[in-house]
Amino acid sequence: MPSVYDPKKTEEKWYDFWLEGKFFEAGKDPNKKTYTIVIPPPNVTGNLHIGHALNNTLQDILVRFKRMQGYDTLWLPGMDHAGIATQARVEAKLREEGISRHDMGREKFVEKVWEWKETYAKNIAHQWRKIGISVDYSRERFTLDEGLSNAVREVFVRLYEKGLIYRGKYIINWDPVARTALSDIEVIYKEVKGALYHMNYPLKDGSGFIRVATTRPETMLGDTAVAVHPEDERYKHLIGKTVILPIVGREIPIIADEYVDPEFGSGAVKITPAHDPNDFEIGQRHNLPQVVVMDEAGKMNENAGKYQGMDRFDCRKQIVKDLQEAGVLVEIEEHVHSVGHSERSDAVVEPYLSTQWFVKMKPLAEKAIEIQKNGKGVRFVPERFEKIYLHWIENVRDWCISRQLWWGHRIPAWYCDDCGEMTVAREEPKTCPKCQSQRLRQDEDVLDTWFSSALWPFSTLGWPEETADLKRYYPTDVLVTGFDIIYFWVARMIFMALEFVEEKPFQDVLIHGLVRDAEGRKMSKSLGNGVDPMEVIEKYGADAMRFMLSTGCTPGNDQRFRWERVEAAQHFANKIWNASRFVLMNLEGVTPEELSLSDKKLSASDRWILHRLNETIRDVTQLLERYEFGEVGRILYNFIWDEFCDWYIEFAKLPLYGEDMEAKRTTQAVLVHVLDQSLRLLHPIMPFITEEIWQHLPVAGESITIANWPTENPAYHAPEAVRDMQILIEMIRAVRNIRAEMEVAPKHQIELFVRPGMDVLPAIQNNEAAIKRLCGVKQLHVDPAMERPEKAMTAVVTGAELFLPLAGLVDIEQTIARLQAELKKLNAEVERVEKKLANPGFVAKAPQHVVEAERKKGEEYKAKREKVLARLAEMQ
RNA sequence: GGGCAGUUAGCUCAGUGGGAGAGCGCUACCUUGACACGGUAGAGGUCGUUGGUUCGAUCCCAAUACUGCCCA
Numbered sequence: 001m002p003s004v005y006d007p008k009k010t011e012e013k014w015y016d017f018w019l020e021g022k023f024f025e026a027g028k029d030p031n032k033k034t035y036t037i038v039i040p041p042p043n044v045t046g047n048l049h050i051g052h053a054l055n056n057t058l059q060d061i062l063v064r065f066k067r068m069q070g071y072d073t074l075w076l077p078g079m080d081h082a083g084i085a086t087q088a089r090v091e092a093k094l095r096e097e098g099i100s101r102h103d104m105g106r107e108k109f110v111e112k113v114w115e116w117k118e119t120y121a122k123n124i125a126h127q128w129r130k131i132g133i134s135v136d137y138s139r140e141r142f143t144l145d146e147g148l149s150n151a152v153r154e155v156f157v158r159l160y161e162k163g164l165i166y167r168g169k170y171i172i173n174w175d176p177v178a179r180t181a182l183s184d185i186e187v188i189y190k191e192v193k194g195a196l197y198h199m200n201y202p203l204k205d206g207s208g209f210i211r212v213a214t215t216r217p218e219t220m221l222g223d224t225a226v227a228v229h230p231e232d233e234r235y236k237h238l239i240g241k242t243v244i245l246p247i248v249g250r251e252i253p254i255i256a257d258e259y260v261d262p263e264f265g266s267g268a269v270k271i272t273p274a275h276d277p278n279d280f281e282i283g284q285r286h287n288l289p290q291v292v293v294m295d296e297a298g299k300m301n302e303n304a305g306k307y308q309g310m311d312r313f314d315c316r317k318q319i320v321k322d323l324q325e326a327g328v329l330v331e332i333e334e335h336v337h338s339v340g341h342s343e344r345s346d347a348v349v350e351p352y353l354s355t356q357w358f359v360k361m362k363p364l365a366e367k368a369i370e371i372q373k374n375g376k377g378v379r380f381v382p383e384r385f386e387k388i389y390l391h392w393i394e395n396v397r398d399w400c401i402s403r404q405l406w407w408g409h410r411i412p413a414w415y416c417d418d419c420g421e422m423t424v425a426r427e428e429p430k431t432c433p434k435c436q437s438q439r440l441r442q443d444e445d446v447l448d449t450w451f452s453s454a455l456w457p458f459s460t461l462g463w464p465e466e467t468a469d470l471k472r473y474y475p476t477d478v479l480v481t482g483f484d485i486i487y488f489w490v491a492r493m494i495f496m497a498l499e500f501v502e503e504k505p506f507q508d509v510l511i512h513g514l515v516r517d518a519e520g521r522k523m524s525k526s527l528g529n530g531v532d533p534m535e536v537i538e539k540y541g542a543d544a545m546r547f548m549l550s551t552g553c554t555p556g557n558d559q560r561f562r563w564e565r566v567e568a569a570q571h572f573a574n575k576i577w578n579a580s581r582f583v584l585m586n587l588e589g590v591t592p593e594e595l596s597l598s599d600k601k602l603s604a605s606d607r608w609i610l611h612r613l614n615e616t617i618r619d620v621t622q623l624l625e626r627y628e629f630g631e632v633g634r635i636l637y638n639f640i641w642d643e644f645c646d647w648y649i650e651f652a653k654l655p656l657y658g659e660d661m662e663a664k665r666t667t668q669a670v671l672v673h674v675l676d677q678s679l680r681l682l683h684p685i686m687p688f689i690t691e692e693i694w695q696h697l698p699v700a701g702e703s704i705t706i707a708n709w710p711t712e713n714p715a716y717h718a719p720e721a722v723r724d725m726q727i728l729i730e731m732i733r734a735v736r737n738i739r740a741e742m743e744v745a746p747k748h749q750i751e752l753f754v755r756p757g758m759d760v761l762p763a764i765q766n767n768e769a770a771i772k773r774l775c776g777v778k779q780l781h782v783d784p785a786m787e788r789p790e791k792a793m794t795a796v797v798t799g800a801e802l803f804l805p806l807a808g809l810v811d812i813e814q815t816i817a818r819l820q821a822e823l824k825k826l827n828a829e830v831e832r833v834e835k836k837l838a839n840p841g842f843v844a845k846a847p848q849h850v851v852e853a854e855r856k857k858g859e860e861y862k863a864k865r866e867k868v869l870a871r872l873a874e875m876q
Numbered sequence: 877g878g879g880c881a882g883u884u885a886g887c888u889c890a891g892u893g894g895g896a897g898a899g900c901g902c903u904a905c906c907u908u909g910a911c912a913c914g915g916u917a918g919a920g921g922u923c924g925u926u927g928g929u930u931c932g933a934u935c936c937c938a939a940u941a942c943u944g945c946c947c948a
Contacts, residue, residue: 001910003910003911004911004913005911005913189947189948338948384880384881385880387879387880388879388880388946388947391879391946391947392946392947395947395948483945483946484946486946518888520943520944552888552889553889553890554889554890554891556881557881557882558881558882558944558945559888559889560888560889562887562888562900564887564888564899564900564901565888565889565899565900567900567913568899568900568913569899570913571899571911571913571914572913573913574911574913574914575910575911575913575914577910577911577913578910578911578913578914579910579911580910581910581911582910582911583910584910585909585910586910630889630890631890631891634890634891634897634898637898637899638898645910645911646915649910653909657909733916733917736916736917737916737917737918739916739917740904740905740916740917740918741917743904743905745905745906746905746906746908746915746916747906747908776908829895832895833895836894836931836932839931839932840931841930841931841932842894842931842932843931844931845930845931845932846894846931846932847894850894853894854894854895857895
């Protein structure tokens, strides 16, 4: 084994090994309990970003953990066709070649997208294996594959038949760049500096004018009324009168409607029913005409008169100029307001009147709200996200599901060219059910991508067929995802599942944060600050990346990506590697039988590390159950590095290099056991390096991926060994401290006198060799009754006094200074404890064990202080 | 406007109703038979501010300031 761990040489090898062994395939043992996760399907067009790496790592940790615990684990992989995103990218590519999708036609274009899909799906699959995820590829799904498309149709038809899907002409959010409708949540509101334009609309009777204000003056071309509040004294006399719409010349009425806020602007508003959602509703109440003045690309249409063909923003400039010249526009006021932008194209969203398909949300939401409120709902981790979810689902509006795209699930509705009848069906109808005509046309639109994603937890398991997988693995155990798609995805999966499978889709939802850049900014293409997980793996290995991502944060919180942290994780991997090298190098000629721990005589350090291993097993297991990955990482890091490597291995060198064969065997057995168990505990986080090392161990089985998860062994419970080790460690540190202060060369062996109390005497006597080795001591004298040596450096530790007669080096001044510093600390501690114990409230009300602990501490501090004072008295 | 997070060592972040922690960085020493991606010893914080609850608050509660996110 080389002295530096090289992830590149090992990672690829083991992933192939795992696949060949089919360790990740579910369903091998019907007697096992199941543990199921469905992967949040990444968009098929694109690379996995560092957020996917985090998301996948967390799931992999859970699945590997449960697999080792003996569950029949199914982690089901798959990808999403990502309608707008994918289509936009393929269109952009075609545009470079000077082709539009309309040139190609629908069929050819969709074929082209499928080609792209194949390329990118391969790419993502490759990235999955690099990250090391333990998914069951035999069950991989794609949102547009046949089974899932059947599920989509089934759901659509059933909802339609129930009256929960309808088609109608409403104001929707229109993306003029992607030229499609959007749902409410695909609109992102941003604060934008704009202006409020005040205009005087002249009354028809010549008696003056009425002032209205707007932020979108170009929409005035579509005005069909002016509205005022019915109780507004300023305008009461004008209700029912007519104004002449400037430029257009259309006569429009002044109407009264409660919706108008008399406080805002002039208290009178222009009404554009075809270009504003509120105006649309007012228009419906008052039977106003709806004049659409723009086309699908955001250009002014034939209803815009001389502005026809102009872009909406150019038109705004021109119309402002014209209105100013006409004396209609009387004031322009700076105004900050929030403007909707398309989540995908970032285009300013246009409220637009058009015919679309909708899901009626209230009845679906009700079920979800009900189970959540009576405690049978989904458990959100962290809890606070439940409120966010509930608030949304309680206020949800109908969902616009039709998209004017070609890439996606085509809406299963057909129109008869002869009688106009619409048919919604699972299979394409041959003839019109009303007039028997064969001239049927399928609806051109496709469904919102999230419609199919909403079915993911059950459609991937075979629904609507009652498959064995669906029976066995549904509902899933946990969904792991980011808070940014709670509305888009989590909420929709829940209400769809409740409607169609009548059971919630997952027990828990684990919400994680974003991975931000080192400055805390969101990673984005436009900033170019994204981190490619493949680059991280290339440089540091997947294990280091996984350790860094999964242990770098608290649940639900964002984290910053810092290369130094990946480097630290890499160093940790290397540390484990070298500790393992040490163990393996010292096993020559040992048979696996000799490594059995039973009937071995254990030393204090053996019992100590085994006791600590027990505690580590307990903590890691509990923390994983609670999704506390950050704590798991820290605990394993500290146990392996600070306790196993820094102390146990150093203690182990003595028997390993010594003559006592029995002691040597014992140490070897403990080393192998602790290493084996540590590797298992670490495997879910760092799968590659743990498999690599584990396979070198004499106790290894087929694969660590299916090795048993460690459990506590009560036989190794040894709190007294912990106490002994604490004393030894304190002593060793004190000696090293003096050596460092006195600049004693590390190679220079010294003489050490120890005057222990009777309570610590056995611990010291039993470990004299270790003390000598770790302190660089050639002669060690231990005697509870010893006389203080002349001219010696002195230290006081718990239960013992140390004397170092450093010939020619003893510095009285420095010793006094150090003892005085120690005295100062002890004084402070004693004072703090005594003050506490002097407080009758504390003694009376604090828990008994806390008071006891304080008393004990106080006594120890005082005893130590006495010794320090005695030493000082002798020297001064 | 409503809601939710965060504010702890130079930096990035953990954490706990009872003696403040890690990684990186910094200082000194050390290539000691696993590891310089290392070892040993150290320096460094009135836990945002102000009140309250409590025997005791960095932790619980309230207010407040700043930062960020979500919703309208």
